Amino acid sequence: MARRTDETEPGAPPEELVGPLERGLAVLRAMATGQGGRHRPGDLARTTGLARSTVDRVATTLVRLGYVRAEDRDLLLAPRAAELGNAYLSSTGLPEAVGPHAVALADELDESVSVAVPDGDGVRFVAQAARRRAMAISFRAGDVLPAERCAPGALFAAGWGDTEWEAWRARHLKDPLDTGFPSVPPRTSSPSASLSASASPSEAMEAVEAVEAVEAVEAVEAVEAVEAVEADFRERTRRGREDGWAADDQLIESGLIAVALPVHDPAGAVVCAVSVVSHTSRHDIGSLAGFALPPLRAAVAAMEAALAAPAASKAVEATTAQVTAEPTGPGVAALKEELGAGFLQSLARGLDVLCAFGAVRGPVRLAELARLTGLPRATARRSLITLCHLGYVREDEDGFRVLPRVLELGHARVSGLTLVEIATPHLADLVLRVHESASLAVLDGQDIRYVARVASSRIMHIDIRVGTRLPAYATSMGRVLLAALPEGERAAVFAGVTPEALTPHTVTTPEALAEAVTDTARRGYGWVEQELEEGLRSLAAPVTDGGGRVVAAVNVALHAGRRSAEESLGTLLPHLLATAAGISADLAAVSRWSPVRVS
Numbered sequence: 001m002a003r004r005t006d007e008t009e010p011g012a013p014p015e016e017l018v019g020p021l022e023r024g025l026a027v028l029r030a031m032a033t034g035q036g037g038r039h040r041p042g043d044l045a046r047t048t049g050l051a052r053s054t055v056d057r058v059a060t061t062l063v064r065l066g067y068v069r070a071e072d073r074d075l076l077l078a079p080r081a082a083e084l085g086n087a088y089l090s091s092t093g094l095p096e097a098v099g100p101h102a103v104a105l106a107d108e109l110d111e112s113v114s115v116a117v118p119d120g121d122g123v124r125f126v127a128q129a130a131r132r133r134a135m136a137i138s139f140r141a142g143d144v145l146p147a148e149r150c151a152p153g154a155l156f157a158a159g160w161g162d163t164e165w166e167a168w169r170a171r172h173l174k175d176p177l178d179t180g181f182p183s184v185p186p187r188t189s190s191p192s193a194s195l196s197a198s199a200s201p202s203e204a205m206e207a208v209e210a211v212e213a214v215e216a217v218e219a220v221e222a223v224e225a226v227e228a229v230e231a232d233f234r235e236r237t238r239r240g241r242e243d244g245w246a247a248d249d250q251l252i253e254s255g256l257i258a259v260a261l262p263v264h265d266p267a268g269a270v271v272c273a274v275s276v277v278s279h280t281s282r283h284d285i286g287s288l289a290g291f292a293l294p295p296l297r298a299a300v301a302a303m304e305a306a307l308a309a310p311a312a313s314k315a316v317e318a319t320t321a322q323v324t325a326e327p328t329g330p331g332v333a334a335l336k337e338e339l340g341a342g343f344l345q346s347l348a349r350g351l352d353v354l355c356a357f358g359a360v361r362g363p364v365r366l367a368e369l370a371r372l373t374g375l376p377r378a379t380a381r382r383s384l385i386t387l388c389h390l391g392y393v394r395e396d397e398d399g400f401r402v403l404p405r406v407l408e409l410g411h412a413r414v415s416g417l418t419l420v421e422i423a424t425p426h427l428a429d430l431v432l433r434v435h436e437s438a439s440l441a442v443l444d445g446q447d448i449r450y451v452a453r454v455a456s457s458r459i460m461h462i463d464i465r466v467g468t469r470l471p472a473y474a475t476s477m478g479r480v481l482l483a484a485l486p487e488g489e490r491a492a493v494f495a496g497v498t499p500e501a502l503t504p505h506t507v508t509t510p511e512a513l514a515e516a517v518t519d520t521a522r523r524g525y526g527w528v529e530q531e532l533e534e535g536l537r538s539l540a541a542p543v544t545d546g547g548g549r550v551v552a553a554v555n556v557a558l559h560a561g562r563r564s565a566e567e568s569l570g571t572l573l574p575h576l577l578a579t580a581a582g583i584s585a586d587l588a589a590v591s592r593w594s595p596v597r598v599s
């Protein structure tokens with residue numbers, strides 16, 4: 001029997017809750033589930049029921065910590081919000097064990113493959129290997145579906161007892177149209193009373209009676225409808241248990257079909273389900289099952305073997321995740337000093353505790369969480385009581401475990417961000433600081449291709465648009481991107497181009513070009529002085545993903561005549577490197593467990 005002395009008892013007394021943490025999470029949740037990505041603080045006060053001044057303090061803290069971004073008068077979830085869901089995903093070990101097989105299966109079948117976990121009476125996606133197709137909606141890691149409306153739900157419900165079915169029924173009765181699941185189209189509604197404004201008191205009376213009559217009929221119909229849905233769901237659950245797989249024949253929307261298999265951990269518990277998703281334009285449910293089930297079975301066997309294999313060195317795992325769990329920039333205490341009463345220290349600490357779960361596979365003890373966060377045990381414990389109370393963490397005999405519900409704190413929204421969306425606010429910020437135009441480019445064959453750009457407001461700015469291609473050899477971003485290539489690939493690029501003297505300064509000999517690229521790699525930034533165009537100076541830095549791979553370059557371009565080279569370098573380089581580091585950190589958070597598209 002595990003020791004429980006230091007740990008929390010279930011049903012924690014409310015006075016032990018950390019109010020600012022509870023309120024901070026309420027704001028994050030409201031931002032994640034609300035319509036659109038932009039939120040006015042006043043609207044957040046309304047949806048959360050918090051005082052406007054409280055929302056402001058929460059927002060100040062979340063902005064300073066990097067979970068939220070302020071733009072004009074709006075608040076938006078920032079890429080760092082992905083860290084909360086990442087903590088859950090890392091702690092499960094699922095993405096490494098299951099993700100690669102899901103991707104391989106999607107490639108083999110040329111259909112989307114998704115992985116979902118049970119989350120109460122819902123089904124929450126944790127990984128997607130999507131085929132982009134025009135016809136079907138697709139879900140993102142973090143999205144939640146009603147269990148009765150998707151294939152994995154019938155597999156998870158096979159393990160439900162009376163309590164779980166009760167909870168499911170209560171939810172479904174309360175929200176029969178699934179409005180609490182913003183990522184699915186609502187169920188088609190039952191006939192409703194639409195009454196026009198009444199002209200006279202007697203008409204008004206009649207209207208009220210009519211409404212009451214309709215409501216009474218509707219209440220009976222609603223119960224009948226819920227019973228019908230339940231009977232159908234129970235039948236599909238029974239079949240799922242019997243057959244070992246489940247189907248979704250257009251439960252979410254017309255045309256969308258799926259088959260799913262459960263994935264078991266070594267102890268035999270269902271940990272997730274893998275679905276192959278198709279469309280009635282390509283398959284009916286029978287042909288999809290015939291086509292997809294055999295390779296799906298093989299993929300699941302491989303996933304179960306990966307789950308059973310001893311986890312990759314726990315120590316290595318801990319070091320990597322610990323880095324992500326640490327607050328970027330100044331520590332919590334320094335921020336408190338800087339911002340005073342405007343900074344909610346206990347919110348910051350609670351979020352650190354949540355992130356720290358990502359450093360360890362499986363359950364974690366209080367002492368370890370305290371060590372990982374550098375917090376006193378009593379402080380970490382209060383955060384844990386709050387997180388357990390809100391359903392983000394559960395305490396078992398073997399320690400605390402972070403739950404899939406943390407994915408509701410914005411993961412779906414930020415895990416879908418593209419590199420361009422991640423980088424653009426950083427570019428805008430750089431332009432404000434240096435008053436020169438800033439861009440992001442990727443390597444595309446022998447060229448660089450501009451994918452994002454923020455122009456300065458100078459009258460004379462350099463006219464380059466997104467989509468512009470320029471020869472990599474003559475640009476600072478090209479040099480940065482070439483410098484990051486493995487030797488063989490770099491040689492192949494050089495072999496395919498004949499550098500032209502675009503200006504009298506352009507480096508054109510193979511030896512000098514190779515040297516320029518080597519210099520770039522050694523310095524860590526690219527510098528091109530009037531080689532592409534007379535009078536044009538450009539400075540570039542690499543943008544890396546979480547694995548340290550260079551995926552893009554960021555630059556500032558300016559007229560060479562305005563300042564000496566040394567002056568330009570001295571004033572611009574620190575800002576440019578900080579911008580590249582900021583984009584890279586955001587990209588690391590977002591791309592930890594989800595692939596990030598460029599645009």
Ligand code: PHB
Binds near residue numbers: 112149248252
């Ligand atoms: C999906 O991944 O989009 C999906 C999975 C299972 C379903 C429906 C959709 O039942």
